[in-house]
Structure formats: structure tokens, C-alpha cells
Amino acid sequence: MNTGQTLAQTLAAFVCELDYAKLPQEVVRRAKDLILDQLDCQLLGSLMEWNQAVYQVVKENKQGGPATIVNYGDKVPVDDAAFVNGTFGQGCEMDDYYDQGGGHPGAGSIPVALALAEKRPLSGKEFIAAMTAGYELGWRIGRGLLPGMMQRGYHAQGVVGVFIAAATAGKIQRLNPAQMTHAFAIAGSHASGTMEYDQSGGEVKRMHAGLACAGGMRSALLAAAGLTGPSTILEGKRGIISVFGGELKTDPVIKNLGEEYAVLHAAIKRFPVNASQHSPIELLDNLIQQHNVQARDIEKIEVGLNEGVLLHGGTIYEPKEVIEAQFSLRFSLAVRLLKRSNDLEFYLDPKVWCNSEILELGKKIVLFADPTATGERRFACKMKVTLRGGKTIEGEMTAPKGTSRNPLSVEEIRNKFFRLGARVLSDQKLNEIIDKVEGIEDEDDVGSIARMMTADATS
Amino acid sequence: VSCLRNSVKSPSDVSRLVVKLTEALGTDYYMLKTRIKPYACCGAIIPEIDALKEILTEHPVEPDQIKSITVGVENRALSHVGTVGPQPKDITGAQFSSHFSLGLTIVKGSNDFKSYYEALGNHFSDPGVIDVARKVIVVHDEESEAIYPKTRLGKVTLETTDGQHRIAKVFHPKGSPENPLSQEELHDKFLGLASRVLTNDRAAKVLHAVQNLEQLKDIGELAELLTLTS
Numbered sequence: 001m002n003t004g005q006t007l008a009q010t011l012a013a014f015v016c017e018l019d020y021a022k023l024p025q026e027v028v029r030r031a032k033d034l035i036l037d038q039l040d041c042q043l044l045g046s047l048m049e050w051n052q053a054v055y056q057v058v059k060e061n062k063q064g065g066p067a068t069i070v071n072y073g074d075k076v077p078v079d080d081a082a083f084v085n086g087t088f089g090q091g092c093e094m095d096d097y098y099d100q101g102g103g104h105p106g107a108g109s110i111p112v113a114l115a116l117a118e119k120r121p122l123s124g125k126e127f128i129a130a131m132t133a134g135y136e137l138g139w140r141i142g143r144g145l146l147p148g149m150m151q152r153g154y155h156a157q158g159v160v161g162v163f164i165a166a167a168t169a170g171k172i173q174r175l176n177p178a179q180m181t182h183a184f185a186i187a188g189s190h191a192s193g194t195m196e197y198d199q200s201g202g203e204v205k206r207m208h209a210g211l212a213c214a215g216g217m218r219s220a221l222l223a224a225a226g227l228t229g230p231s232t233i234l235e236g237k238r239g240i241i242s243v244f245g246g247e248l249k250t251d252p253v254i255k256n257l258g259e260e261y262a263v264l265h266a267a268i269k270r271f272p273v274n275a276s277q278h279s280p281i282e283l284l285d286n287l288i289q290q291h292n293v294q295a296r297d298i299e300k301i302e303v304g305l306n307e308g309v310l311l312h313g314g315t316i317y318e319p320k321e322v323i324e325a326q327f328s329l330r331f332s333l334a335v336r337l338l339k340r341s342n343d344l345e346f347y348l349d350p351k352v353w354c355n356s357e358i359l360e361l362g363k364k365i366v367l368f369a370d371p372t373a374t375g376e377r378r379f380a381c382k383m384k385v386t387l388r389g390g391k392t393i394e395g396e397m398t399a400p401k402g403t404s405r406n407p408l409s410v411e412e413i414r415n416k417f418f419r420l421g422a423r424v425l426s427d428q429k430l431n432e433i434i435d436k437v438e439g440i441e442d443e444d445d446v447g448s449i450a451r452m453m454t455a456d457a458t459s
Numbered sequence: 460v461s462c463l464r465n466s467v468k469s470p471s472d473v474s475r476l477v478v479k480l481t482e483a484l485g486t487d488y489y490m491l492k493t494r495i496k497p498y499a500c501c502g503a504i505i506p507e508i509d510a511l512k513e514i515l516t517e518h519p520v521e522p523d524q525i526k527s528i529t530v531g532v533e534n535r536a537l538s539h540v541g542t543v544g545p546q547p548k549d550i551t552g553a554q555f556s557s558h559f560s561l562g563l564t565i566v567k568g569s570n571d572f573k574s575y576y577e578a579l580g581n582h583f584s585d586p587g588v589i590d591v592a593r594k595v596i597v598v599h600d601e602e603s604e605a606i607y608p609k610t611r612l613g614k615v616t617l618e619t620t621d622g623q624h625r626i627a628k629v630f631h632p633k634g635s636p637e638n639p640l641s642q643e644e645l646h647d648k649f650l651g652l653a654s655r656v657l658t659n660d661r662a663a664k665v666l667h668a669v670q671n672l673e674q675l676k677d678i679g680e681l682a683e684l685l686t687l688t689s
Contacts, residue, residue: 228549237538 007234007253011140012180014257015133015167020125020441023132027261028441030404031128033413034096034135036437037268038089038106039453040420044344045091046071047423050203050322054087054210067115071424073454078115079214079221081450082165085111087210090157092344093326094420095209097275099267099403100378101309102142102149103156106266107209108164109134112217116172117447124443126172132263134168137184139262141234141241144253147374148246150195150308157208158193159244165216173224183220185229188240190215198274198312201324267403268413271342273326276309278400279381280329281336287385287395288337295337295361297387303329304370304382314367319353330362337361379403424455495634495645498570500554503536506613506632507557508564513627514617515565522565522591524619530557531600531614533607545592550579559583562592572652610635656687 058080067081070088089107096106109131138160166187170180197205234240235250280303319325325347335346346352373380380398399405421430436449507530543556553559566587567574603612613629631637653662665684
């Protein structure tokens with residue numbers, strides 16, 4: 001399609017033409033679930049101590065502006081609100097992810113759209129269109145970058161997140177196709193961030209979504225103000241795909257553009273861990289329940305996963321901080337076996353990290369690369385559990401619960417919303433937010449939702 | 460990063476790298492190895508301009524006497540400043556084009572900020588400059604490759620229409636530690652750029668403040684001096 005256009009120009013034209021009225025109903029339905037899911041992640045993330053530095057630095061240096069910081073209610077410039085709220089949104093590993101990998105769209109788009117909605121009144125229809133544009137860019141560019149981006153050690157959210165944010169902001173700012181192309185080209189200069197955190201820890205990873213939100217939003221604002229960038233930013237010799245992905249793949253970026261929607265490829269997390277752990281946790285849970293297995297019966301657990309995700313969650317044996325616990329598949333599976341749960345409390349508790357039973361179980365877990373776990377099966381998992389005495393039980397999972405192929409029910413999504421959100425807001429306030437999101441297509445001023453996200457708001 | 464990825468393959472590579480990264484740490488100051496730009500373009504073009512100027516000093520030529528100007532560079536510079544070509548579309552392109560920059564050197568006799576900014580004003584359409592820029596050929600050169608990154612060799616061959624070949628090589632371009640700007644040249648650069656924003660009097664005050672920076676009790680005073688005089 002659009003021969004003679006660069007990828008950025010093609011995607012820009014798509015975003016400019018994207019019209020709420022033409023979106024399939026299932027996209028609008030899913031968008032509402034994803035908004036709610038991102039909002040509860042922001043509320044929970046606002047409480048975590050490792051996100052406080054980001055909030056404090058903005059609070060001390062950037063007072064004054066139209067946009068609201070979640071929970072605390074400070075008014076700051078729009079890009080700073082997106083920086084803080086985006087950090088909160090991904091600040092506890094509970095936010096959505098693409099079902100074939102490559103980033104976290106909710107934390108890259110929704111904080112941006114909400115912050116800009118406080119600059120000028122933004123309708124719910126515009127909000128959904130802008131968010132859909134953001135989800136689309138991240139998914140498509142991610143498909144051009146994987147698996148090379150991950151093998152090279154770049155963090156998807158830092159690389160594709162800036163395009164998610166730029167498309168969201170560009171749509172809200174009503175950029176024309178030329179400006180939108182420049183917004184993407186400028187966003188390319190914000191792409192950054194390594195995954196060294198999944199090797200030796202540190203909490204900076206929490207901020208990658210916030211950085212992407214602020215950088216992508218600024219890219220759109222700068223393009224509107226006249227800054228230009230290279231239109232071949234994606235496929236060029238020194239463009240994003242070559243530099244971060246290695247192999248130049250352009251077809252997946254524009255395949256089925258306008259026909260297949262990225263919103264329907266976003267998965268909602270059930271556990272506070274990285275995306276690739278969801279299949280193995282759920283599969284192990286199924287196996288031990290079906291066969292009534294106890295932790296003490298287990299001799300060995302062999303887990304087959306995509307080669308790239310092995311390194312992402314398979315390096316850390318003995319967590320020394322929260323993020324290491326959340327990125328250790330061994331820890332998660334051992335916790336599942338012993339506690340029959342993967343609630344956040346186990347990841348937050350240093351006593352659990354060094355629990356000798358958990359560490360011993362972790363040593364019985366053997367990870368191997370499964371060459372069939374790729375493409376649509378990127379988060380698929382094969383598992384073989386060997387019991388004392390030699391008996392083995394096996395299973396396989398392609399799409400864990402929470403993906404669009406195996407979705408959470410509306411009730412399950414609301415339960416998560418209440419479970420996470422109740423730490424900050426009253427049930428009454430949470431119910432009001434649910435009503436607002438449910439009727440968002442009739443809302444004239446989405447900024448009112450941002451103002452409801454504060455602990456002392458009266459809305 | 461790709462250099463590191465290719466060179467770090469084993470733990471012994473890592474320890475070699477650590478040795479290299481920490482060599483003479485705290486005794487050998489890299490600030491003394493920093494180059495100050497005499498021209499408003501990419502650093503890779505500066506040795507090329509100096510080499511061309513050396514040729515022009517010894518053998519002045521008119522633009523129409525030039526058949527070609529061949530610049531021999533190492534691989535990084537080849538794609539960094541050899542890609543834009545003789546007709547840039549924006550000022551960043553002009554500042555990263557060997558072709559256009561050497562065209563300015565020949566036709567305008569200068570590569571200062573003003574010469575690039577004036578080119579922006581006429582949308583890089585000065586026919587004299589473009590004509591010379593089209594005669595510039597940027598090629599890969601083994602000698603330049605071998606000496607990089609110790610230095611970036613400026614290697615220029617100017618061929619005249621009557622078949623003369625003038626060759627110059629510059630190992631230490633103007634502004635490098637081996638060939639530094641004099642204090643006077645540095646101050647001229649500062650005052651030339653600063654006077655586009657500040658009054659001469661204010662620019663002189665900034666210069667004085669920086670020259671006596673170690674006496675300044677509150678660096679905020681310098682920030683205040685850097686604003687437009689009302």
C-alpha cells in the first residue's frame with residue numbers, strides 16, 4: 001500500500017485518518033477494559049517506594065501546569081504528568097502487554113492522553129481514537145524489531161514506547177500527516193533503554209514507560225511547533241529497525257493496516273511479573289491442580305520458552321530486590337508451588353526472596369529454548385514435571401488468561417481494578433471511575449477522569 | 460556499542476576492557492584532549508577544510524579552474540559526512556556535508572557560522588557554491604582508515620582543469636590539542652557568536668566572568684549574564 005511512501009509517512013497517514021466512528025465495536029469494548037486496567041496500575045504504582053524518586057523530582061522542580069499527578073494531585077506541565085503517571089502505570093509490572101511481545105501500550109498511551117485532556121477539553125471518542133493510534137504504532141513497529149531488539153538487549157518499552165506516545169499525542173493535537181511523520185521521526189531520537197535490569201537489577205526500568213510518555217509527547221508537540229526529522233526514521237540505513245532490530249523487516253509494520261487492530265493484541269496481566277511468565281505460572285498451576293501435586297513431590301520442572309524471553313526472566317535465581325523477584329521465573333514458579341498464589345505481597349517481602357524452600361525449588365527448575373515458541377506462539381510454554389519416583393506430567397499453553405484469545409471476563413477485570421485501586425481510592429470513587437470509563441464515548445471532557453484519580457478529589 | 464559487542468566475547472575481553480576504561484583514571488585528563496571547533500560543521504569535515512586551505516594558500520585557484528576535489532576518509536566519516544552530497548535540504552544537512560562545506564571554503568573563503576546561516580537564508584541555492592560542491596568526491600582511503608581513531612586524517616587532492624594535482628594531508632586540524640586555537644582566536648569565536656544575541660558590552664562581561672570563573676562565588680551570576688540585555 002501507499003507505494004513511494006516511507007513507513008513513517010504511511011503510519012502517519014493512517015493515524016491522521018483514523019476515525020472513532022469507523023472502529024469496530026470490539027475495539028471500543030476492549031479499549032475500555034484496557035483503560036480501566038491501566039488506571040488501576042497507576043494507582044498501585046503511585047504507592048510503591050521505588051517510584052517515589054520520579055514523583056519527588058517532578059514535585060520539587062516542575063510545579064505549575066494543567067495536568068494532575070495520580071494519587072497525589074499535584075498540578076504540573078503535561079509532559080511531566082505523563083512522565084510520572086507513566087512511571088506509576090508500569091511501576092508494578094501489572095500493566096498490559098502485546099500478546100506477541102514488544103512493549104506495554106497502556107502505560108505508553110493512556111498517561112499521555114489523560115495529561116493532554118487536561119490542557120484542552122478532550123472528548124471520549126477522541127481519547128479512544130488517540131489511544132488506538134498509540135497501541136497501533138507500538139505493536140506494528142515492535143513486529144519490525146523483534147526478535148533482534150530483545151536479543152541485542154534493548155527494552156521494548158524504551159524503544160517502541162516513544163512511538164506509542166507520539167502517535168497518541170499527535171492524534172490529540174490533530175497534527176497533519178507531514179507533522180505526524182516528523183513527530184515519529186523526532187520520537188526516534190528518544191528511543192532508548194537497555195534490559196540490563198533483568199541481569200543485575202536496579203529500579204530504573206520502572207521509569208522506561210514514563211520516559212517514553214514524556215519523550216513521545218514532546219515529539220508531537222515539537223513537530224507541531226515546526227521541528228523536523230528524517231522521514232526514513234524506521235526503515236533507513238541508520239533508522240530504528242536497523243539500529244535496534246538489526247534485520248530490516250518492513251512488511252510486518254504495515255501488514256493489515258486498518259484491518260487488524262493492535263488493541264485486540266493487548267493482554268491484561270494477572271500477576272505482577274514480566275509478560276513471559278504468565279504462561280508458565282498458569283500452566284504449572286493447572287498441572288499441579290489436575291494431578292494434585294505437592295511441592296515436596298517434585299524432582300524437576302522443565303520449562304520450554306522462546307529463546308529471547310529465557311534471558312529476560314531466566315537469569316535471576318536469588319532475588320535481592322523487588323524487580324529481581326518480579327523478573328525471576330524460578331522464583332515465581334516456586335512461589336506458585338508453595339503459596340498457590342502469585343500475589344504482589346510475596347514479591348514485596350524480602351523474607352520470601354531468601355526463603356530456603358523457595359530457593360531449593362528454584363534449583364529444580366530447568367529452562368530450555370523452545371524453537372516453536374515464536375511469532376504468534378512467542379509467549380507459549382511447554383512444561384514437563386518429573387515427580388519423585390520418576391512419574392512425569394506434561395502440558396502446554398499457547399495463550400495464557402488475559403490475552404485476547406483467552407480473555408479475562410469483565411468481572412475479573414473489575415476485580416483487579418478494585419484490588420489494586422482500593423489501596424488509594426474509596427470503593428465509591430472506584431465505582432464512579434468505572435462508570436465514567438464505561439460511558440467514555442459520551443464524555444465531553446475526559447480530563448475529569450484524571451482529576452478523579454487523586455486521593456482527596458471530590459470530583 | 461556494536462564495537463563493544465564485537466570485541467567483547469569472553470571474560471578476558473571484559474577485563475581488558477575494564478583496564479582500558481580505567482587506564483590513568485584521575486591522572487590523565489581528557490578535557491586536555493578535547494577539540495574546539497573553528498568551523499560550524501561536523502568535526503569530521505574540519506581536517507578536510509584545513510587540508511583544502513593549505514592547498515589554497517600555496518596555490519590559489521579560481522573556482523572554474525577546479526576539476527575535482529577528492530577527499531579520502533575512513534569508513535565512519537564516509538557515511539557520516541559523505542551521504543548528504545552537494546545540495547543539502549536543511550542546515551543540519553549542510554553542516555554534515557563535506558561537499559557543501561568545501562564549496563563554502565572555496566567560494567566564500569569561510570566555514571564560520573555566518574556562512575552556513577546565510578546559505579540557509581538562500582535555501583542552499585547559491586549556484587557558485589553548489590557548482591564547486593558538485594566537484595567534491597568523497598572516497599574511502601586506506602591511509603585515513605589506518606590512522607583512525609588516533610586522529611582523523613584530512614587528506615585532500617585538488618585537481619585543476621589543466622591537470623595539476625595538489626595534495627595536502629592534515630594530521631592535526633585547527634582546534635586539536637596539537638594545533639590549538641590561540642586565546643585570541645577563541646575569544647573571537649566567542650564574541651562572534653555571542654554578539655548575535657548579546658550586546659558587545661554584555662558579551663565582554665561574560666568573557667570576563669568565564670576567564671575568572673574560579674573567583675565566582677555564585678555560578679548563577681553567569682547564567683544571569685547570558686540573558687538578553689533589556
